[in-house]
Amino acid sequence: MKKLMIYFTLMFLALSGVAATEPADGGVNAYYYAAYLDTAEAESRLKSAGFDIVGHYAATAKSETLIITNSALQTAAGKPGRGFGAILRVLVDGEHQRIAVTNPVYFGKAFLQQDYDPVLAEQLTTSLTSALGTMSASEDSFAFDKLEGYHFMIGMPYYEDTYDLAEGDTAALVSKLDTYNGGKNIVFKLSVGEGKTLVGFALSDDTKAFVDTIGQQNAEILPYTILVEEGKAKALAAKYYIAISYPMLTMGEFMRIVNTPGAIEKELSTPFK
Structure with missing residues (x-):
């Protein structure tokens, strides 16, 4: 029965012009x-x-x-x-x-x-x-089989090379985000399991302007997210997250926002200081 359900799911997607699995190429x-x-x-x-x-x-x-x-x-x-x-x-x-x-x-x-x-x-x-x-x-x-180990180029971060923003009591870390700037930077908070919270964080106008530079068509890259779990607050490294969200980004385009990753890390760290 499960195989039959998957078959009809794939047929539905094919008729809708959508492929939900790894393409042949x-x-x-x-x-x-x-x-x-x-x-x-x-x-x-x-x-x-x-x-x-x-x-x-x-x-x-x-x-x-x-x-x-x-x-x-x-x-x-x-x-x-x-x-x-x-x-x-x-x-x-x-x-x-x-x-x-x-x-x-x-x-x-x-x-x-x-x-x-x-x-x-x-x-x-x-x-x-x-x-x-x-x-x-x-x-x-991008190549499906390379997404798990994606990095933009040699020397650039992988998925696991996150920004380590702060350590401490998990609830206290979330509270710092809640109270920072009167909570104005919090776009959403989502529980993803016991003691795990994903927080959408609004960057400043100056920092988020990188989207205007490299393409508003992928503007859903924002808000940035911070994951608080096991006594740590962390975020995806911007050199990873921006690149994987803009897989057609060239090195020349990346150099136009060369200061953005540092600015993002600084802003994400500030609430915990």
Whole structure:
């Protein structure tokens, strides 16, 4: 019965123009695009498809990001060091008049690493298609079998090379984020298991301007996330997170935002000082 269900899932995705598994050539797209919906309609459809909306973020002057999750995704991300994979991001892109959504296969493999579950990725993609309609693949792509060990180039960080922002009592670390700047930087807080909290953190206008420089089409990269677990607060290194979110980024384009990674690390660390 399980195999039969998977078969019909794959057939549904194929008819919808969406491939939820590793393509034959090994490349997998980072994003999907769907017809434009306003924020209220997109949110309503996503909720009807079984997603929880945990945060809203003004990505650009004309775009808004919806942070979404469901119980299955939270369970998968509840393992140590996997909390960054607890969410998907949906960009209501007024600039390009479309909806953009993070591909569960691409970011699932990248952020859940060895714990990536292809069946879950298929289920999530089916739910997204149910909510948003026909989706087309973005040109942004990378080799599926290299996502787990992704790094931009020699000497650049991997997934596990996180910013270690602070150590201490887990609840106290979350409290510092809550109270910093009157809580204005908190976009969302999501429990991803006992003693594990994923926090969406709004960067300053100056720091988040890197999106304008390298491409607003992937503006759902923000808000940045901080994972608090086991007495530590950590975040994905910006040289990793930006590069994997912009897989078509060139070295020349990366050099245009050369000061951004340091600025991001400094801002994420400040609440804990």
